[in-house]
Amino acid sequence: LQVQEFHQLESNLQVCQFLADTRKFLHQMIRTINIKEEVLITMQIVGDLSYAWQLIDSFTSIMQESIRANPSMVTKLRATFLKLASALDLPLLRINQANSPDLLSVSQYYSGELVSYVRKVLQIIPESMFTSLAKIIKLQTHDIIEVPTRLDKDKLRDYAQLGARYEVARLTHxxxxxxEGILMMKTTLVGIIKVDPKQLLEDGIRKELVKRVALALHKGLIFNPRAKPSELLPKLKDMAATMDGFHRSFEYIQDYVSIYGLKIWQEEVSRIVNYNVEQECNNFLRTKIQDWQSMYQSTHIPIPKFPPVDESVTFIGRLCREILRITDPK
Structure with a gap:
């Protein structure tokens, strides 16, 4: 107030606003300095979330439904995840007091568990995205006719398909x-692990892509050995259409979700094929390669394993057996 009166600054509204803000911040600083240690201890006890370590999982479905209804809810959940990180203090308390060299490894373990839970909650976003993507795939594969390079003016209306294209635009939006919802979360330190929302989104998209492509390959490449003629060509044509739908739609949405769609597509499809070849080869190896030894399997982006439907372990084996069967000169 003295500065304001001394320099006669009442007429300058901008400077008055700056002085008012400065005064408010100074008052906050004084209040903060005057906080007693007893208050801090009480706050720490009241705010301790260790009890929720086991209970929080029962709220997962509620959080996921909230995100599905309103993707911006992720920004509010960020505070929940940060609060959960305080639950790490209790199991680490005695280790820290004893100056144990195991502090880092134990912190890493508990932080990893918490990050896994964050991934589990936020996986609803890639799942919801792929539900919309499945509809886009159906529209692009079965409904929308590809526009030729040269088109007669009188046929333009036939290729317009305004209703189908509007639905694709709505789903893309x-x-x-x-x-946008997951990227609003910003980079967050969960325990001692830094969580990057863009990386979380990419990992979630990879996980959902792997799950759906692996399921499509598993279901689409099941052959009846007694069928005449062979089901090989029709099944391969159907599979080509399915994979082309995935590929085209992934290429279509990559700019809208800020990812390298084709790079992810090529890497994950290659990983699925290589993993299934490796698992099929285990039938002929004395020393089998387990999942935890495989260079193609991943903890965060696992390739699903399906129960065998015949003597083959995977779709690769079924495909090879069918080719051998129809090319057998006997």
């Missing part, structure tokens, strides 16, 4: 909203 929904996907971009989900992406």
């Amino acid at each position: 929904a996907i971009s909203i989900f992406t």
Whole structure:
């Protein structure tokens, strides 16, 4: 107030606003300095979330439904995840007091568990995105006719398909909203692990892509050995259409979700094929390669394993056996 009166600054509204803000911050600093240690201890006890370590999982479905209904809810959940990180203090308390060299490894373990839970909650976003993507795939594969390079003017109306294209645009917008929701979370330190929302989104998309492509390959390449003629060509044509739908739609949405769609597609499809070849080869190896030894399997982005439907372990084996059967000169 003295500065304001001394320099006669009442007429300058901008400077008055700056002085008012400065005064408010100084008052906050004085209040903070005057906080007693007893208050801090009480706050720490009241705010301790260790009890929720086991209970929080029962709220997962509620959090996921909230995100599905309103993707921006992720920003509010960020505070929940940070609060959960305080639950790490209790198991580490005695280790820290004893100056144990195991502090880092134990911190890493508990932080990893918490990050896994964050991934589990936020996986609803890639799942919802792929639900919309499945509809886009159906529209692009079965409904929308590809526009030729040269087109007669009188046929333009036939290729317009305004209703189908509007539905694709609406679904694409929904996907971009989900992406915006997770990216609003910003980089967060969970325990001692830094969580990057963009990396979380990419890992979630990879996980959902792997799950759906692996399921499509498993279901699409099951052959009846007694069928005449062979089911090989029709099944391969159907599979080619399915994979092309995935590929085209992934290429279509990559700019809307800020990812390298084709790079992810090539890496994950290659990983699925290589993993299934490796698992099929285990039938002929004395020393088998287990999942935890495989260079193609991943903890965060696992390739699903399906129960065998015949003597083959994977779709690769079924495909090879069918080719051998129909090319057998006997």
